[in-house]
Amino acid sequence: MQSQGTPADPVTGILFLLCIGAGVIALLMDALAITLRTPALAGLPVLVPVGVPGLILDNGTDKLTLVLTAAAFLLLLGVDVLGRRRGAAAGRREGVGTAGPRGTAGRGWPVTEAFLIGGLGVATALVLSIAVPNLPGDGRVGGRATGPLLFGDGVSAMVNLGQDLRSSQAGAALHYRTSAAQPPYLKLLTLDRFVGPSWTARLEPTNTGNTVDAIDRPPGLSVQVATTEESTQIVIDGVASAWLPTPGAATKVSGLVGAWYWNGPTGTIASTNSTTRGQKYTVTSLTLEPTPEQLRAATGRYPVSVESSLRLPRDSPLIIEQTARAVTAGTTTPYDAAVALQEYLRGNEFTYDTTAPVADGYDGGGVDVVGTFLEVKRGYCVHFASAMAVMARSLGIPARIAIGYLPGSRSSNFIEDRDRFNVDAHDLHSWPELYFTGIGWLPFEPTPGRGTVPSYTRPADQSTPLGGPVVGAPSTAPRPFDDAGQALSTGGGSATTAGNDAGTPGRVALILGALVVLLAAPGGIRLLRRRRRRNDLARGTAGGAEAWRELVDTALDFGVIVRATETPREFAARIGALPGLTGTGGAAAGAALARLLAAAERHRYGRPADGAPQPELLGDLDTVSMRISMGATTGVRWRARLLPASLWGFLGERGRVPVTDA
Template sequence: MRPDPIALSRGQRLALTAASFLLIAVATMALGPLISGSGWWWMCAFVAAGTLFGGAGLRSIRTPASLVPVLELVILVFLLTLLFGGATSIALIVPSNATFTEFGELLGGAERTIQQQSVPAIPVPALSFALALGVGLLAVCIDILVQTVRMPALAAAPALVPILIPGFIIEAGAEAPTLVLAAAAYLLMLRVDVRVRRRARIATGDEGDDAATVISPARVPIASTLGATLGLAGTGLVVAAVLAAATPSISTSLLLGTGSPGSIFGRGVSPFIDLGRDLRRPDPRPAFHYFSPDGERPYFTLLTLDRFEGAAWGVTEAQIDGDNTVDAMPEPDGLSSEVATEEHPIDVTIDQVRTTWLPVPYPTTRVDGLRGSWFWEDGSLTVRGVDADTSGQQYQASWLEIDPTPSQLRNADRRLPDELAPFLALPDDLPQVISDTAVQVVGSAATPYDAAVAIQAFLRSPDFEYSTEAPVDEGYDGGGFDVIAQFLETRAGYCVHFASTMAVMARESGIPARISVGYTQGSPSQERVGGVQRIEVDSHDLHAWPELYFEGVGWVPFEPTPGRGLVPDYSRPGAGQSGNEPVPQSGSAAPSASGRAAVDPGGGLGGTSGGLSATDSWWLRGGVVALLVAAVLLAPAALRAGQRASRYRRIMRGERPADAAWAELTSTARDLGVDVGIVDTPRAVASRVADREAFADADAEAALIALRDAVEHERYGPSGRPVAADLDLIGQLAVARDALAADERMVDRLRAVLVPRSLVDRAQSAFGERQSAGA
């Protein structure tokens, strides 16, 4: 990196640093619609301030310019260690090997939370770390452009990164006020740079023989460039308004998908659960194992399906509440103190299943020992991770065993709260066979409880067969209404069909219903730890079952699938009636191999990982963002290439060809860092360039002199006097440009292509600064 030829004072450097900090702080505000709260912004502002002003401090002690960005990265690492290193750090800010391991885990968690959360996302530690790291790196980039290579106009590229991100995630894109503020901050930074440079030039004074003839006044009048600044400010505000209006079109383009809210912060789970493929796989895989000191063996719920997406069951899209931490979970909805309950501890170790939904008994009251950020969802009390999955987790849960009596269920209040209305919803075009069957089965049931027992008994009767093959052979595999209708005709299916049918028939009978997906109780092993038997749960225990709501008791599970799981005592026909008490049944049923579920090699439900159905859209959208950022960074090179092509066309057309060739030569010289002023005469420029080593070659020197003479003849000679042939000008220009590049290092040539100085000079001149060698 070449040092800036104009030395700046500490105060001037500090002014540029403050302007750079304001730009990155305002640009980061664009992420506000994506992330809840404001604490994350203050954290990012702290990291940006520490990095930028740390760099200013380094420059104040005359640290070499090329070393400052490297040391700024070191400062960034120290700040990240202070905020996220915790016990792994040395003296709070010095990272250790364990700190970098922790950083790697946080980055992995950030990727998962981006896939799994909806907007506005909760700023969990992993997401906060990614934000702090990203803002810190952007701050270093801006500082390099503004302070080191002295090209502040290009600072717009890193500042645009946080501004453009909302357009890929939410329909509205970045907020218009933020865009206006960011444009104003950018213009302010450019204005500060102009004022700082001008004062530095005035303080430098004359530069010998190369000094400009006209020297700027010792006092810089503000009004001298106020008009240009206001004009550019107005243009910037108009551009910001247009960008605000255009941003939604980005998120709805065909390239980026449907543009639905939260498409990057997605739930990471498919709401339509198709277990058929898993049920037909014969080889079980370990899912998890647990120890239950009280000897209880509950079902484990992963997620709850409670609404219809078209004709299929789905999960209600609900925003995670950051206060719903799993260290304290509420009592289940609808449970009264009159129902007998007993709390049980359970220790769970995940073996191979990998999902963002945690297998826990319903209802769970507390979970401890989890890695990452996990939250419970209202109503279902299912537990979902936002920056971690179940892989390798070991945790302790306390769950509540609810033991209602048939009498309590039978006497439940039939007046239901309004919030239960969605659990009764059915489409208008429900197949008639479902309604007719529900009426036939429920008949004259005296209470909703009796109707539920009748539906379960109907589905568990010998008329129905458990089969994973029949739905495929007959073409009705799945869980939609047409599938249920066909299932009621064929009367063969697996757990999804039985659970879906009972839930729909219950709603048809006026009973709120939903479906839980998870695992049955598992099978005891021979291993004991501390006298407690180890229970193994594998992929064959994967299951779906309906839950029905009774006021005063809450959500009650039923088991309509024959040969699977355990039929609750309260749901047996005749339960609670004199002389018909149910016989308690312990353990789980032992279904045949064809009646068991399996997970795929990825360890997730239905062949997915990181959730029940993973999405590849994050990678597509992330790639599009990367391409867009690359396009912004390459824009100066593209503009410079377009300018060069335009000048060559002028030469070919004979439109002041010598002037076009000379303009291209001087622009190439400025791009390569040659001290050539915009207002220097061709003879002065040629004299300065001819001193370079490469122009000792006779051909290079002759080409330079020919170009100089041609432009002088064209500018100052008699009108109509012929100049050199166009083709000669192109050849001479090529020789001269090659000679200019020959004296530069490869890195300087690359910088000249990617960050052309001639374009920056033009932008700075628009703000009122006239570039010359001596002014």
């Protein structure tokens, strides 16, 4: 879990933890909904599996999952309301009280309102999730800082790397200048072991003695191999990671903030308490320059420390070893076999394509994916690097995968007579490293159209990269920071590129629209309820009980305290004393209120025939409601329209005069 990006490969251990978590959530929901009889709170535990992905994944929570979960939650609430209504009705038949839950005498309208409110909430959440721009830390370069030993949001491994490459926006990651004749690859992380079918990073305890002011020579490197010492000054623009991007074979790093330590077996540098965000540092490194003759002679026994890099998962597709042996037929040394594998993958049979693996369902770098990739022959750096690494292992050559950045693009700006190179998210890359006795780990470049073939793997007269056509690769058109006169940041902090604000007006419009809908929702729902009751009164399908309910709700909306212990007559006496029902015009309103009270009392206390519908009650209701509104201040009237108190259950139950069917 520490070494994978998100979404992580579903290895057995992670699935086991997820099953335990799902069981705990189910038990907790059952306790809340059944034992404690608080079904509304049962929705809280389910927010964990539904909501957490929205905080981690670039594309947020799956919309269909969110809608189905919300619908199930609303159904749970609806079942609870119906159950309570039936219990109240049974109690009335048995003579146990007469005041059931609010609205139990209606036609199920409160249940409908609950679904309307819930559906509106879901729709609003969906709109906001589309409209609101991603906060820093969306899983790509420039994400929020991660904890110790977490790859997480700074740079994402394997599948996430492909998401970054396919992104239309490439945030600036870093820039650097170097004394090296050939701009270096910048390595972040090493994947050197399998958990199930998937590559993962080796996690070892941090040795606090391995400070970066003095880094050992690469393990296994013979003094007979020529090396050149280079210096590279790096400024982080947007990447936040606990792993430090450095050229290979670093021997010293200066200028870092925080505690950083090197790992000899993996060739990486990581921090336990800091991130790369805002860092400016200088790396002294060695460029290894072995000759083909030295590489062909590197046939001795491998050290015990690298033997684990020969292992492959059980049940690896047979096509991996079969292809490897067919490609390397006739070679006599591990070096020649490695070069043959590199040339095969960079040949015309393969095509660089960032979209095909996603469309055809074989994205990622596990051995099962490699089997499909070797048949389809379309993919991007993750697939090419993983394919060469597992094929090399099948031939008995230790291999692993490095993740980091390509050298980037050369800028027209010069700093101290050195070219400046700019690196962005589209320069994220993975490549294989193979081990040779007496030389150590060496990088190879099997991805066609990307990067540069190492000099020790090509003829002396070959100076340009090999490779086939590139489909779906990031554009090679000049980027904004490649222009000649454009000033560039030389300090730390996040950087943005042109296009980051694209779609902002549309997002703002969606946000404003969602806010307007959200603010207008209570008033709209209250208006629908009022209109339904008025229509029923006008058609003669409702009588005194429904008219009285509407009068009580109107009084609540205008701030009148309604006590559940009051009789309708006591409540009417307080209504009649309101400013709008006294003085000029108050007599007609008082008479209308008296007729409404009489109808409500006949419905409550009289025989069923006495409570028959009375269409003329609609006029009386309008008269009294208008006079209540006239006696209120402007602020109270607006509050009654936008935030009607009668909608909120706790106010309604506290301030309602119960009226039930006789």
